[in-house]
Each structure stands twice: as structure tokens, then as C-alpha cells.
Amino acid sequence: MNARRYLVLALVCGLALAGLGARSPAAAPTRSLDIYFLDTEGGAATLIVTPRGESVLFDSGNSTPDDRDARRILKAAKDAKLRRLDHYVTSHWHRDHFGGIGAVAAKLPIKHFWDRGIPASLPEDPDSFPALMSVYKKISKGASVTLKAGDLLPLKPIRGGPPLQLLCVVSDRQVIPREGAPNPFCKQSRPKPEDKSDNARSLGLKLTYGDFDFLCLGDLTWNVERQLACPTNRVGEVDLFQVTHHGLAVSNNPVLVKALRPQVAIFENGPRKGCAPAVVRTLRSVAGLKAIYQIHRKLNSSPADQAPLARIANLGGPGEADAGHYIKASVSPDGNAFTIRVTAAGAPHTYRSR
DSSP, X not given: OOHHHHXXXXXXXXXXXXXXHHOOOOOOXXXXXXXXXXXXXXXXXXXXXXXXXOEEEXXXXXXXXXXXXXXXXXXXXXXXXXXXXXXXXXXXXXXXXXXXXXXXXXXXXXEEEEESOOOSOOTTOTTTHHHHHHXXXXXXXXXXXXXXXXXXXXXXXXXXXXXXEEEEEEETTEEOOSOOEEOGGGGGOOOOSOOOSGGGGOOEEEXXXXXXXXXXXXXXXXXXXXXXXXXXXXXXXXXXXXXXXXXXXTSOXXXXXXXXXXXXXXXXXXXXXXXXXXXXXXXXXXXXXXXXXXXXXXXXXXXGGSOOGGGEEEOSOTTSSOOOOOEEEEXXXXXXXXXXXXXXXXXXXXXXXX
16 A cells, blocks of 8 residues: 555544544434324324324224214324324224224325234124224235234334333233232222123233333223232333223223322213213322323213313314314423323423323
């Protein structure tokens, strides 16, 4: 190698090494992690958008002739500036949880599909299930992935931000294997008759972002909830809890709800579905609970058995000034706090993560 070429090569390498040495640490994220709780009139659809813009839609509401629930999901996706859905997760195969996905997929590309496994039939819904499943298989191209308890969805890490994790804690009656802290509420546990419906097979997810934890268990029912809670609490405590099964009393076993110690609970209920008074009482007995929110005012419940009007997104019933408003939770970029806003114009309320 001649002297001139050696000097040029040395200079280039030196500059490259100097650049590496001078590289600053990754900048902290400036965007929040957002969770949209959508109005599907007593069904369920929850949209998560990470600070990197990666998206997870958990359930998709009902199939209706006017694509009502799909349109509400698409509106939230537009508000979040999404051009596609990175992940779609089906909790279980009831039509109010996966019926809307065909109409969503017709307008918004979906990259990955996840579920609890596809059954050959659904005895409790022989009429709707075959057609809806045919749509699901078509849009997923038969490439959906079965999630098992303990699996992690492969979310992209947040550069410069706190750890991000989306853990499957229960699927097809199986719960996460790891042990947790002893649960003092287990002595209060009383089993209910076995639930043979697909609700008991629901898939549940726990989202963790730094100090912030959020739990959604689909329509999981009483006895399988106990498996998560007893003799040890395998889920741990959470900051934000999507009340299970729209707030029906066949779910929301107190031994689990009290062990979770949510600071904030949100009902994805309908105007006459969910938000059972017994579940509201269970939540109000939780140590450290700061607020309850609802997607709908419960028309057949007393004001004493539900959230204050300022924490309810939709005050009327179907066709009664019902705009399909969502509730939005925004987690700070460092994961240390989260803010709840009811409708786009609602006053924000901020809570500290534990």
C-alpha cells in the first residue's frame, strides 16, 4: 500500500471512529402510548398505539349492515394517523368481538393476525359463526397465529424509552405458568357452575410500558379468572383495567379484581348491557381505586350504580344522540403517568403509574 493511500484510509477510519465515539444516546420518546376504548354498543374493540406508531387492535365489535362498529374503529385509526394495523388480536369467537374485522380490513390493511386458536364450530352460535369465520380466514389468508399463555406479541422496542411488553396471560383456559405473590383474597373465592361457552376460552393481554400496566381479559369468566388469582396472583397489580366481559357479573371474580388493585377501571358496556351493579360494587371495594369510566350510560341502572356522568362517553341509547364517542388513555412517554379523556372535548384527568 502506498503512503498516500494509507493516509487517506487512516483519515477515513479515524473520522468514522470519531463519529461513533461522539454519537449521543438515543433521544427519549416524545409521543405518548395511546389506548382507545371504542363504542361497539356492548361489544368490544380496543386500539393500542405505541410511541413508534405501531398498532394493536384487540377485538373488532359487531358486524352490522351499516358497518357501524368498523366505522368507529376506522375513525379512531384515522385520529391516530394510522395507515395500517400492525396486529389484530381476537379474544374469542363471539360475534360482538370479531364480527367487525372484515369491514375494517376492507379499508385498512392488517399485517398480523393473532387468536386463541380456530375451532371447527361454535355450538352457542351456529348461525353467525360459519360466515364470520369464513371472512376471518379469508382476510388473514389462513395465516393467523395461535397465542398461548406466556407468549409475547413482538412489539418494537421504544428507542430511548422504557421497556414495552404485551404479554398473553390466559388463552383457551390456560393461564401463565409463573407464580406470583400469595393472594389474601382467595379465601373469599366461591366457584360458579362451569362455563362451557367460548367466553371461558378468552385470550387476555397485559400491556406494560415502564411503570404503567394495563389489563384486558376479553370475556373471561369467573372460574378461569380464579386460576389467574389463586393461590397466587399471577398477573400482579395494574394501573388501568378494562372491566372484563363488559362488566357482567358472570365475570369479574372479586378474588382477581381486588388482587389487581386497578387505579382506574373502564367499562366497554352498552346502554343496556354490562356494568352490572355487583361489579361496580366490587370495583368500589378495591383499595386504591381512583375512578370508574364507562363507554355508555346504563339506561336500566340507577345513577348510584354507575360512574358520574362526566366519566361516561355516551349518555344516550342507540339513536338517542349517540355519537359513538370513545375514551382515550394516553400514557406519558416515560410511562410514569397516564391521562384519561372522555370524548375528544372532555376534560383530561391524570393519574400516576405505580
